[in-house]
Amino acid sequence: MKQVTLSNVSKTYPNGVTAVHPTSFDIEKGEFLVLVGPSGCGKSTILRMIAGLESITEGDLDIAGKRVNDVEPALRDIAMVFQNYALYPHMTVFNNMAYGLRNRGTSKAGIDKAVRDAASMLNLGEFLDRKPSQLSGGQRQRVAMGRAIVRNPALFLFDEPLSNLDAKLRGQMRIEIRALQRRLGVTSVYVTHDQVEAMTMADRIVVLNAGRIEQIGTPSEIYHQPRSTFVASFMGAPPMNLIDADYRGNGRVYLAGGMDLPAPVETGRPGAVKIGVRPESARMVETETAGALPFAIDHVEELGAIRLFHGTLGGQPFTVHTSHEHAVPEGTAWLDLRSSTVLMFDGATGARL
Amino acid sequence: MNKTRIFDHLVLLLGVAFMIGPIAVAFLTSTHDPYEIHMKGLMTSWGGDFVATYDKVLFEKGGFTGKVTGLAMLKNSFILGIGFAVGKIVLSMLAAYAIVYFRFKMGVVFFWMIFTTLLLPLEVRILPSYEVMTKLGLVDTYSGLIVPLLASATGTFYFRQFFKSVPEELLEAARIDGAGPFKFFVDILIPLSRNMIAAIFIIMFVYGWNQYLWPMLMTTDESFFTLVRGIKQILLVWVGAQIPDYNQAFALAVLAMIPPILVVIVFQSWFIKGLTESDK
Ligand SMILES: Nc1ncnc2c1ncn2[C@@H]1O[C@H](COP(=O)(O)OP(=O)(O)O)[C@@H](O)[C@H]1O
Numbered sequence: 065m066k067q068v069t070l071s072n073v074s075k076t077y078p079n080g081v082t083a084v085h086p087t088s089f090d091i092e093k094g095e096f097l098v099l100v101g102p103s104g105c106g107k108s109t110i111l112r113m114i115a116g117l118e119s120i121t122e123g124d125l126d127i128a129g130k131r132v133n134d135v136e137p138a139l140r141d142i143a144m145v146f147q148n149y150a151l152y153p154h155m156t157v158f159n160n161m162a163y164g165l166r167n168r169g170t171s172k173a174g175i176d177k178a179v180r181d182a183a184s185m186l187n188l189g190e191f192l193d194r195k196p197s198q199l200s201g202g203q204r205q206r207v208a209m210g211r212a213i214v215r216n217p218a219l220f221l222f223d224e225p226l227s228n229l230d231a232k233l234r235g236q237m238r239i240e241i242r243a244l245q246r247r248l249g250v251t252s253v254y255v256t257h258d259q260v261e262a263m264t265m266a267d268r269i270v271v272l273n274a275g276r277i278e279q280i281g282t283p284s285e286i287y288h289q290p291r292s293t294f295v296a297s298f299m300g301a302p303p304m305n306l307i308d309a310d311y312r313g314n315g316r317v318y319l320a321g322g323m324d325l326p327a328p329v330e331t332g333r334p335g336a337v338k339i340g341v342r343p344e345s346a347r348m349v350e351t352e353t354a355g356a357l358p359f360a361i362d363h364v365e366e367l368g369a370i371r372l373f374h375g376t377l378g379g380q381p382f383t384v385h386t387s388h389e390h391a392v393p394e395g396t397a398w399l400d401l402r403s404s405t406v407l408m409f410d411g412a413t414g415a416r417l
Numbered sequence: 418m419n420k421t422r423i424f425d426h427l428v429l430l431l432g433v434a435f436m437i438g439p440i441a442v443a444f445l446t447s448t449h450d451p452y453e454i455h456m457k458g459l460m461t462s463w464g465g466d467f468v469a470t471y472d473k474v475l476f477e478k479g480g481f482t483g484k485v486t487g488l489a490m491l492k493n494s495f496i497l498g499i500g501f502a503v504g505k506i507v508l509s510m511l512a513a514y515a516i517v518y519f520r521f522k523m524g525v526v527f528f529w530m531i532f533t534t535l536l537l538p539l540e541v542r543i544l545p546s547y548e549v550m551t552k553l554g555l556v557d558t559y560s561g562l563i564v565p566l567l568a569s570a571t572g573t574f575y576f577r578q579f580f581k582s583v584p585e586e587l588l589e590a591a592r593i594d595g596a597g598p599f600k601f602f603v604d605i606l607i608p609l610s611r612n613m614i615a616a617i618f619i620i621m622f623v624y625g626w627n628q629y630l631w632p633m634l635m636t637t638d639e640s641f642f643t644l645v646r647g648i649k650q651i652l653l654v655w656v657g658a659q660i661p662d663y664n665q666a667f668a669l670a671v672l673a674m675i676p677p678i679l680v681v682i683v684f685q686s687w688f689i690k691g692l693t694e695s696d697k
């Protein structure tokens with residue numbers, strides 16, 4: 065069942081900037097949908113239009129089967145967690161969580177129960193009488209979550225809620241938020257620029273670029289079958305290797321330096337293409353084998369469990385990901401791409417062929 | 418190390434003496450009788466008339482019509498000071514709220530119009546203001562004393578700057594929490610503005626307390642006299658051949674100082690507490 069539907073929703077700000085071009089997608093009930101993209105691509109704008117904090121220039125927004133374009137945020141049955149938490153500084157943790165319920169006229173007993181339940185779920189029980197300024201970043205984050213939970217909304221909206229936390233806490237909260245969302249079963253839209261958050265948390269990912277959707281899919285689809293070079297290079301760290309090549313329609317692609325590979329697809333339209341290979345998909349060997357390509361290693365990054373070899377393939381930057389047990393060859397090694405997943409993209413548009 | 422410390426303290430003590438000196442002299446002089454003061458000038462010793470003088474100043478009816486006591490003048494000054502401070506804070510907060518949070522046509526124009534009134538203090542518009550008050554029949558009333566001076570560009574400006582520094586997210590969170598414009602103002606903005614309110618209260622209370630020109634114009638009835646005017650009234654006797662009641666004038670001056678000092682002390686501690694708690 066669809067919980068939220070966007071039909072050709074667009075946003076042009078009063079200053080003339082079109083932040084979101086006509087965009088359509090659905091969010092299933094109970095789904096955790098992540099909007100991901102670089103800074104300025106319009107993620108927050110979409111989220112804020114869903115929240116009702118920003119007007120919708122054109123198109124229709126339905127929540128739970130009702131068009132809500134002109135409905136006040138408070139009446140959309142949503143809750144939002146903000147990047148800077150937006151806790152009321154002068155209120156205690158309890159009152160921060162209770163404020164929305166009070167405004168809705170919930171009974172005193174009802175408020176008390178909802179807040180205490182949420183607080184125990186989030187391990188905030190002992191902090192209920194504190195002000196936000198007396199809490200750590202992680203605890204504030206939890207209060208912001210609590211404020212969303214107590215309202216028992218139809219939809220959670222998150223705008224980069226973890227970006228103010230240190231890396232370790234971020235990893236931990238990622239798991240907590242997701243576990244909590246599963247437990248409550250509340251449909252969620254989560255905005256982030258961090259592709260790791262997107263990959264690890266999402267049921268489905270929407271990749272945005274300059275106000276347009278590049279691709280919608282499960283994390284696995286987005287990672288393994290990117291629809292464009294943009295998605296391929298945005299998702300994954302280090303990103304997918306993209307090498308300029310020439311496709312002549314004869315079943316092979318030709319790289320600079322006289323190298324060539326079997327073409328992964330046949331399009332029948334010769335032209336400039338980009339060849340995409342994930343760093344962990346390329347296999348590095350120390351001796352030349354039939355069909356292997358020479359790989360000039362520039363430097364090696366030790367990351368503990370893995371090693372990253374940065375170098376060039378036919379003069380173009382290329383990175384290979386290996387386990388830490390892999391030997392470190394001197395100077396030139398060989399790349400065997402026969403068993404690798406190789407993708408081919410249009411050289412001009414970046415679309416996958 | 419020790420030496421500099423002693424020196425530091427000396428400097429501070431000197432500063433204190435410099436500031437307190439005139440007040441102490443005024444207080445000590447007020448405890449002498451007027452003839453002595455008239456002959457010997459300012460006094461630096463305890464005169465022994467303390468109880469008599471202050472009792473007279475506070476409770477004896479004085480003035481030409483014999484209607485007003487020091488206590489009544491104290492009350493009037495309080496009404497003026499508090500009326501001023503509260504009225505100015507309420508008005509300028511509402512004005513700033515409108516300017517910062519509501520997109521209405523020519524909002525910027527209105528802001529600058531309010532701002533330019535800074536260039537037009539009361540003294541410039543005192544005659545027209547007086548005429549308006551006469552026509553409204555507000556001469557010799559508290560409203561007449563207070564209302565014409567309430568519009569405050571300074572207050573509006575400070576609150577505007579403060580409201581602009583309140584994170585936008587807070588407004589959005591409140592909107593999602595179902596707080597309309599009124600609730601946001603009362604539940605969020607006013608509590609957040611405590612320190613600002615305290616600071617402006619101090620300034621405006623003292624300003625109202627010390628008003629002289631406008632009350633003199635607006636009130637002919639002595640029962641509306643403020644302390645500041647009372648001091649002047651006592652010294653006016655000079656035009657006759659009598660010796661003015663110097664002791665009473667000094668006593669009134671000392672009394673007139675106490676409330677503003679209290680206000681500063683009370684609100685200052687609040688203000689500093691608010692600052693150090695660092696809420697925002
Ligand atoms: N209130 C606004 N007025 C004008 N332009 C805006 C406003 N908010 C955002 N934009 C512009 O819209 C684009 C998308 O912004 P945003 O949705 O905040 O991006 P993201 O959250 O993906 O970083 C940006 O180019 C930004 O400059």
Ligand SMILES: [Mg+2]
Binds near residue numbers: 107108109
């Ligand atoms: Mg954003």
